[in-house]
Amino acid sequence: MTLEHRTMAAFLAVARFRSIGKAAAAVGMSQPALSRKIAALEKRLGVPLFMRHAGGVEPTLYGQTLLPHAEAIAAEAGRAVAEIDELRGAGRGLASIGVVPSATTTVVPFAVNRVIRQSPGALIRIREGTGEQLRAALGRGEVDIVVSGRLDEPVEAGLLVTPFYEDRVGVVLSATHPLLSEGRPPPMAADLLGYPWAMAPKGNVIAFGFREMFLRQGLEPPRPNAETSSVHVLTRLVASTDFLTVLPHDVVQQEIRAGILSCLDGEAFAWRRSLVIIRRSSGALPPVTALFLTELRKASSLRSLPPLTPAP
Incomplete structure (x- = not known):
């Protein structure tokens, strides 16, 4: 069974607006025509896609299941039009x-x-x-x-x-960070627990590597004090404070050459991604x-x- 683009557009409009009237206006159809199209789709699938109530409609479990597939069909049709x-x-x-x-x-x-x-x-x-x-x-x-x-x-x-x-990822910090003070012994993993961390959100491979870095040393990973997916924010924060972060070395090469940032040496603080x-x-x-x-x-x-x- 195939699902044609115009039917999916009608379904998506109803799911988005939660209203037959608003959806009909959005897709340029009359309300009866849109209702018939949704009813025909429900008949083809053999399940109800929307629950009707006084305030409008809500997708059923079946409607929610169809939603991502309808979005993919609509996007594919849009790409086809763009290519033509x-x-x-x-x-x-x-x-x-x-x-x-x-x-x-x-x-x-x-x-x-x-x-x-x-x-x-x-x-x-x-x-x-x-x-x-x-x-x-x-x-x-x-x-x-x-x-x-x-x-x-x-x-x-x-x-x-x-x-x-592949690139190399590791701990990045200010070039003037206390961990790099002259005469101080090379830092150990435990020393990093005494400073605040700014990190990418969970779901990022770098955030996963950050946790693994501490677990390999038998340490509980610290909880970040700042979280952002912006590389610019991370580098600016680390450059001007005692915060630490983890970033690919390629990303901070210019700041390292300029003497603004530094990377900790040693395999304990770096890995390949x-x-x-x-x-x-x-x-x-x-x-x-x-x-x-x-x-x-x-x-x-x-x-x-x-x-x-x-x-x-």
Whole structure:
């Protein structure tokens, strides 16, 4: 059984507005026509999708189960229209990318610049988030590909994971931090417990590595005092206070060379992280997304990236 796009659009409108009248106006249908379409869908599925009450409608358990699939169908239809528009010259070309924040400061700027040099009319929409958030967005059809740290847990059905590159992650602190005071012995893991921590939210591979770093030393991981997915906020906070954080070394190279930040030496405070590219296993990538993916892989092979230059 197939579910056609217009029926899914009607279902999504009712689920979103919780009102047949408002949903009908949103999709440009009469209320009776919309009601008949929903009734026909319920008959095909053999289950009620909405509960009717005086204040409007609410999705049933069956409706809630259908919702993410309807969102994926609607997103796929939108991408198809965008690709057709691009082919007939009416569109700009769109790539929707999900990226963990640490990658936005390294390979992503390089790839964006290269794509725009080759396709000046393209639009690259970049969404930041934790790996968990971005995989969920990929499943809903909100992004085309995801750059994320590799988790050891199984990936959802329908997603394809391919290796990207590895980087080194470790403890980052101010270059003038008390732990680096002249004459002080090299810090031990236990010494790090006496300072506040700023970290990425749970669901991030780096946050997982942070916990493992202390557990390997037989210590209970400290509870972060500040939490943000913004690399900019993390680096600024650590640079101006006694806070500690954990970040990929690539991300803070400029601040290290400028004498603003430092990384703790020693294998106890650093480890390697594997990044992966995740996409849906079915369906072709939009043209601009395919080009962006090619340039991402070029960026990872360079790793020592040239400075960005404006598009001609």
